[in-house]
Amino acid sequence: MPNCKQYEVGKDCFSPNRNLSPLTTEIDVEGSLMLAKCKVSDLANRYGTPLYVLDETTVRAACKAYKDALEQYYPGDSLPLYASKANSSLAVSHLVASEGFGLDAVSEGELLTALQGGVPPNRIVLHGNNKSDQELLLAYKNSVLIVLDNQHDIERLAELVPSGGIPARLMLRLTPGIECHTHEYIRTGHLDSKFGFDLDQIESVLIYLKGESWARLEGLHAHIGSQIFELEPHRDLAEVMADVLLLAQKLGHSIKDLNIGGGLGIRYVKDDNPPSINTWVKVVSTAVKESCSSRNLDLPRLMCEPGRSLIATAGITLYTIGSRKDIPGIRTYISVDGGMSDNPRPITYQSLYTACLADRPLDSVEETVTIAGKHCESGDVLLKDIQLPSSKSGDVLVVFSTGAYNSSMSSNYNKIPRPAAVIVNKGQADLIQKRERSEDLLQYDVVPDRFRVVG
Numbered sequence: 196m197p198n199c200k201q202y203e204v205g206k207d208c209f210s211p212n213r214n215l216s217p218l219t220t221e222i223d224v225e226g227s228l229m230l231a232k233c234k235v236s237d238l239a240n241r242y243g244t245p246l247y248v249l250d251e252t253t254v255r256a257a258c259k260a261y262k263d264a265l266e267q268y269y270p271g272d273s274l275p276l277y278a279s280k281a282n283s284s285l286a287v288s289h290l291v292a293s294e295g296f297g298l299d300a301v302s303e304g305e306l307l308t309a310l311q312g313g314v315p316p317n318r319i320v321l322h323g324n325n326k327s328d329q330e331l332l333l334a335y336k337n338s339v340l341i342v343l344d345n346q347h348d349i350e351r352l353a354e355l356v357p358s359g360g361i362p363a364r365l366m367l368r369l370t371p372g373i374e375c376h377t378h379e380y381i382r383t384g385h386l387d388s389k390f391g392f393d394l395d396q397i398e399s400v401l402i403y404l405k406g407e408s409w410a411r412l413e414g415l416h417a418h419i420g421s422q423i424f425e426l427e428p429h430r431d432l433a434e435v436m437a438d439v440l441l442l443a444q445k446l447g448h449s450i451k452d453l454n455i456g457g458g459l460g461i462r463y464v465k466d467d468n469p470p471s472i473n474t475w476v477k478v479v480s481t482a483v484k485e486s487c488s489s490r491n492l493d494l495p496r497l498m499c500e501p502g503r504s505l506i507a508t509a510g511i512t513l514y515t516i517g518s519r520k521d522i523p524g525i526r527t528y529i530s531v532d533g534g535m536s537d538n539p540r541p542i543t544y545q546s547l548y549t550a551c552l553a554d555r556p557l558d559s560v561e562e563t564v565t566i567a568g569k570h571c572e573s574g575d576v577l578l579k580d581i582q583l584p585s586s587k588s589g590d591v592l593v594v595f596s597t598g599a600y601n602s603s604m605s606s607n608y609n610k611i612p613r614p615a616a617v618i619v620n621k622g623q624a625d626l627i628q629k630r631e632r633s634e635d636l637l638q639y640d641v642v643p644d645r646f647r648v649v650g
């Protein structure tokens with residue numbers, strides 16, 4: 196059973212991203228798992244499984260941890276943005292907007308979700324390494340900040356912004372030569388990345404943009420990777436970005452915003468040890484402050500774009516256990532009613548998770564089992580060789596830390612409908628995403644008339 200300590204502001208060890216379970220996790224008198232005063236197995240009965248459950252308190256606590264730390268450590272203005280690729284929905288957009296967050300979108304779909312989800316357009320940033328004209332126009336018409344990722348963005352916008360129209364609000368994405376996709380990082384001159392302008396292209400882009408009336412360059416952006424436990428790469432990133440800020444200033448741009456991306460990791464299993472949100476913000480803020488002051492630059496507005504560390508720990512997924520296969524001397528498979536279509540991370544990245552039985556989270560371990568999904572693929576395994584009390588068909592299994600990159604990366608592989616999602620708070624559960632039905636999955640299929648057998 197994962198730790199379920201209450202969050203205390205300023206206490207590093209209780210930072211939401213360092214918890215293995217949502218902050219409102221409790222055990223009731225009968226020994227069942229509770230979340231936000233809701234009995235987890237009751238949620239499974241009421242809404243069916245698989246079910247994504249999001250704990251509002253944990254999301255709000257993570258938002259607050261970012262906001263408080265920015266206020267504490269960064270003397271200039273700041274605006275945290277939620278990287279909505281982690282988990283995009285109207286309800287989550289409303290939730291983060293109510294905490295004063297802006298939002299990072301990477302497609303028309305994420306942009307619409309943010310706009311209709313009540314995020315003020317001037318707090319939205321549009322990313323993407325291959326934006327369509329439609330995406331660029333939707334962003335431009337709503338005064339959304341557009342992150343220029345490459346020459347194609349520049350060429351398309353130069354054509355799309357009407358002559359004499361309001362200039363497009365722009366950020367420039369740099370490829371900073373800092374590679375950090377594992378728990379090691381390297382600095383190189385050139386990175387093999389599809390995103391952003393290489394540092395040796397920046398000067399000519401800055402010179403070009405200065406002469407363009409359709410363009411208003413407001414900020415610089417960089418993002419160096421995800422699920423990062425180290426702090427050093429972001430210190431280096433601040434130095435690289437401050438150099439570019441200085442160059443932009445010399446070329447006559449007045450850059451207001453510096454966006455250092457997201458990337459802070461979370462604890463998926465006991466041995467993971469990410470820095471707290473507070474520590475991450477402290478390091479980033481101090482690095483930006485010092486890099487700017489050593490170059491005599493005014494402090495920019497500091498933006499960051501957390502996705503995973505804002506919402507992963509808040510989410511759990513509930514499954515119902517079905518079949519069992521014992522292979523003596525090899526392995527015991529327990530199959531659940533979901534799998535790689537609702538959580539593609541284990542099969543894609545070999546990601547590890549923590550799980551327990553909803554109604555017997557504290558029972559002693561009786562066996563080592565492998566939790567398999569129901570998809571037609573041998574690799575469809577959610578958790579390999581985990582320790583559980585003995586379970587039976589019909590028991591509810593809880594997988595923790597599924598709030599990020601699960602729902603948003605889900606698929607309909609094997610024509611399996613996507614799960615419903617609920618948000619829980621103070622004993623109340625509200626549906627935020629309806630469960631798909633198998634019939635729904637046929638709605639975009641089209642049969643050519645000539646395929647229909649007549650008579």
Ligand code: LLP
Nearest residue numbers: 278418421422457458459500501502503600
């Ligand atoms: N900003 C940009 C430009 C990004 O590309 C990302 C993530 C973020 C912010 C948020 O990063 P975070 O704080 O969540 O680490 N599907 C992978 C993660 C891909 C992350 C892509 N970009 C996974 O499930 O681990």
